[in-house]
Amino acid sequence: MLTIADLVKDLRHLGVPDGATVMLHASMRAIGAVDGGAASVVRALDAAVTPSGTLLMVLGARDDWAWINARPEEERLALLSKAEPFNAEQTPADPEVGVLAEVFRTMPGTCVSDHPEGRFGARGLRALDLTRDVPWNDYYGPGSPLQQLVDLDGFVLRLGADSNTVTLFHYAEYLTDLPNKRRVRRHRRVAGPGEPQVRVVECLDDSDGITDYPGEDYFADILTDFMKNHGGNRGLVGNARAELLRASELVDFAANWMSRNLNRV
8 A cells, every 4th residue: 555655755756846837647546556545646746746836637527418519509509408517616527537636626725727628727836827717718728727837847747647648739739830720619508607608619629639640649649759759757656657748848849740740641
């Protein structure tokens, strides 16, 4: 059974610096059994970055009505009339993000952004700055918490996460030189000061990709090539294979990779 002290020691050995802004992608299954469960993992991360640092996670939002956005737009308003409205403080994290995201969201001290698609959670010194005023449209693009992570010279910390799990690459999609990027329009019912209302969100396609790709997943291919060319810091945190990667290097590499490889599709 791993302890908080064990995890902090591993995170220090990996190179997590004091005062850093760190975006987390993690698999509890990969980390292994921890005394205190997912909450202890969050506390270990808090201790590793210290009170002068900040943790960031993409949370998403559980949406049992997502299927409606595959229907013609003229049908969506009526179909959403009985949908549970998104509430930034109450709606659970997207289950696909993993168990840790919901624990992170509900722990005291976590700030949460008010967005049904690109909802982020953050803890620490810069948590409020990272989660307020997230752009409604293009919520992963300029002005987003992802751009702020880069501007703060932050890091991406991957703890046993799948190879296609690097949300920061969505920001690179906005920066890459690629014509005719695929966009989507989604309708979401959201809570407000009065009655819930249906709002439209427009953004680059962050579900199926900004263009067709002959491989399985270009995010996974980008990460593989980045690790070959740059590497970052690698090690073990608990039982999880871990990577600590500088955000600015990731974005520059990903934007250039997309310009070279997706233009040929």
